[in-house]
Amino acid sequence: MTSQVDQSEAVDGPDGDESRPGSGDGRPGAAVPAGPAAPGGSPPRRSKPIRRLDRVIIRFAGDSGDGMQLTGDRFTSETASFGNDLSTLPNFPAEIRAPAGTLPGVSSFQLHFADHDILTPGDAPNVLVAMNPAALKANLADLPRGAEIIVNTDEFTKRALTKVGYAADPLADGSLEAYHLHKVPLTTLTLEALKDSGLARKDAERAKNMFALGLLSWMYHRPTRGTETFLRSKFAKKPQIAEANISAFKAGWNFGETTETFAVSYEVPPAKLPAGRYRNISGNLALSYGLIAAAERSGLPLYLGSYPITPASDILHELSRHKNFGVRTFQAEDEIAGIGAALGAAFGGALGVTTTSGPGVALKSETIGLAVSLELPLLIVDIQRGGPSTGLPTKTEQADLLQAMFGRNGEAPVPIVAPATPAECFDAALEAARIAVTYRTPVFLLSDGYLANGSEPWRIPEVDGLPEIDPDFATGPNREDGAFWPYLRDPKTLARPWALPGTPGLEHRIGGIEKQDGTGNISYDPANHDFMVRTRQAKVDGIAVPEVEVDDPSGEARVLVLGWGSTYGPITAAVRRVRADGGEVAQAHLRNLNPFPANLGAVLRSYEKVVVPEMNLGQLALLLRAKYLVDAESYNQVRGLPFKAAQLADVLSAAIGTLDEEDHR
């Protein structure tokens, strides 16, 4: 939303946090007198009018080789350090270098930032930076009329236009009339700025993304010092490149300030977030930190067994950097060895973790079943991506829920924890570890590509306030006769003792063959098997998980929207919109999918209609229907992209509308 904003309020405008160009004009509102310059290193001199906005959605788009992800990351860091609330959506092709200048090769990064709390990367960009014709063509459909488009005119050659099927030059044929078009020869200007840098043309040209970043940093009053520091350290070994990038960045800033092309710049004041110390964090980083924190809080050494796969590899990379925390990372020969090693380490007393995506989970299934049978703590982190098979490696989806729930032979229940936002991945990792260690069970942590790569500000928690996890190792015999029975359970949790090799007197053998209750000896006895199957199920069913909270401010809502995982942002934004329009809708979000919270059945039954949006074909809805016999209504999308708030708001309004209509009949 781009209207002028009253500074006295933390703004959550009538239309919630999403862009809704109600005026048909995505342009910023009226100018206000120039405000104070942004802190943190922006050059103070501002000669042009400044407008104040409550929020902005920017999309950087270019060729996969144009460095759009880096540009987006840097803008995000600047924005975070400025103190806006923000949410990001990187979107890139699976190919490392798809053919240059083609539609499949377009890589983009969307950033939504605001002076109030926001939930999604935004439905529709207010500003598109298009580095070439392909980027323009691939993204134009998402722009509302009136949005600003900054194009690199140097790339709009006849050849490049033909390559993506433009018969005429869209910059000249009037087809972009509905938008505010800024034609900037980014390449030429970058080369000009770097003519004395001593760099070859090809190398100099590569700095054009930093020129664009500089320009956008000027437009939105972003602090610039962080980017300079970043470039110096990134190219520490190539100071010439570092300086060239910084020069291009500054040239971009100055270009905005001095040329006629850009008449105004915009201010988005910092958000009023709850007090505390903040940083920006992506889901995969938060998850990695959560694992390290879980190791610290349990006193267990972290052991990661993993095989690279998008979008999970970054966790392997991140944990590999923290060996000084005693973190062992093992890049295995395959997925099966990754989880096998983690399980072996768990037998030895480590916090065993394996990280992967859907195809990897499929390979790990048999070992997960073994972990269920061995009753050892183990974390299986699944960063879901589009499937089936290789599917859409770099795109998001939530279609592994049933695989996590049931994807094993035999009755092999596994608890499932799913974070709702990038920052929540931290808490989810701790929660998954708590369940795994307390109940001696493998646990699924279901994140997805959107959470993994998306980022948001995170209030840094106090270490002392983090939950403690007690491994409660067995230290001596648990039978009066001095024997040790590896399957003698804690009557409350049904957890079995965890006895580590090296503990005298507790030598024992465990395996995947059915075990006699208590002794753990091999048993093929029918009654014993029946008992053990039910006991393993009862253990998982009995895991203490928090009740699901319902947000129903008026208490009058008849429709409940229930989600899980990364749909939290769009669902919440949609709920705000519906309420702003006077609609009543209740919202609940599941973080524990196995077992479900104890109050879930009652919650579902207390609404006339339950709508379940998912980025799959209705997997949670299937579970809810089976377990609670409620007529949960699915709303599904599997486009590799998160839902849009506007889209979900329509769905919710329609659901409310149907109930009202039924009343009138």
Place this chain on the structure above:
Amino acid sequence: MSESGFPSLHLVPKAEGPQSARDFKTDQEVRWCPGCGDYAVLAAVQGFMPELGIKRENTVFVSGIGCSSRFPYYMNTYGVHSIHGRAPAIATGLASARQDLSVWVVTGDGDALSIGGNHLIHALRRNVNLKILLFNNRIYGLTKGQYSPTSELGKITKSTPMGSLDAPFNPLSLAIGAEASFVARTIDSDRQHLQSVLRAAAAHEGTALVEIYQNCNIFNDGAFEALKEPGTRDEALIRLEHGQPIRYGTDLAGGVFRGPDGELFTAPVTADNEADVLVHDAHAASPATAFALSRIADADTLHHTPIGVLRDVRRPVYGELMASQLATAAAHRGPGDLATLLAGNDTWTVD
């Protein structure tokens, strides 16, 4: 055995008193078929373990699936009977996380070379501190007699009534090709030899692959008969001893020689050629001779089958390298501080 005899166990706590084979037996009823070669191997291993002089509770047996993989249930140590083919992977995690353990893997020819082939070769190349006992009976025992990756070509089994079509693996050649630092072979029926090989394997730092020819008297009886029959065994077996000329046969009448083309061959030893008999060097840096030795036996008759340690070289051990990286990181950067990590370098404060 003094503790220096087992350098691979230098981080494993020593036993407080003497142990006996009985200490390593469990109360579980052994369930192999009567007459199965696995019994002899179990007895040999139980008899050998006290020699290690380490705490029993610091010993772990990890197995896959197969008749032989039942082994851990009968060893009064810690143990995991895992899933088919995955024991090397699971044991890799355990051994690289816990250097104070002596970790043994028990596997079969199907378990190690078919479904688990990938894990086996990678454990070997990494040189994880594992002692892998590969029970090779050249058949799938537990699933009742299908041919295995070590069965001879043309093998008639339930799944190959007209004979198997695929050429077998030579497990030792495979292991040497996979950069194994220790490769040996022994036989279930020769307890003394079996224990001598276990001793060498236990002393080895890193992954030791011990192929044990094991008779499955139900589904592949007599597979190694030529190596066991008093009438043929002397001719059939080549007993390797490091530093000794490689000779075999009654009165050591045969020897192994290197031909002008570099290939190894067997021939009667005469006064003229006695000086040319190849001297076994298990520690040779190049794996070439060990590889050639691993293939010198006649595939049909098993004549000239080398047993003993073919290769035993020093290479850094995976778990130690892993631990030393942790130590280096802690030394350079200081032990990890969670609060510092969580905060990162780019923070802002909201009042």
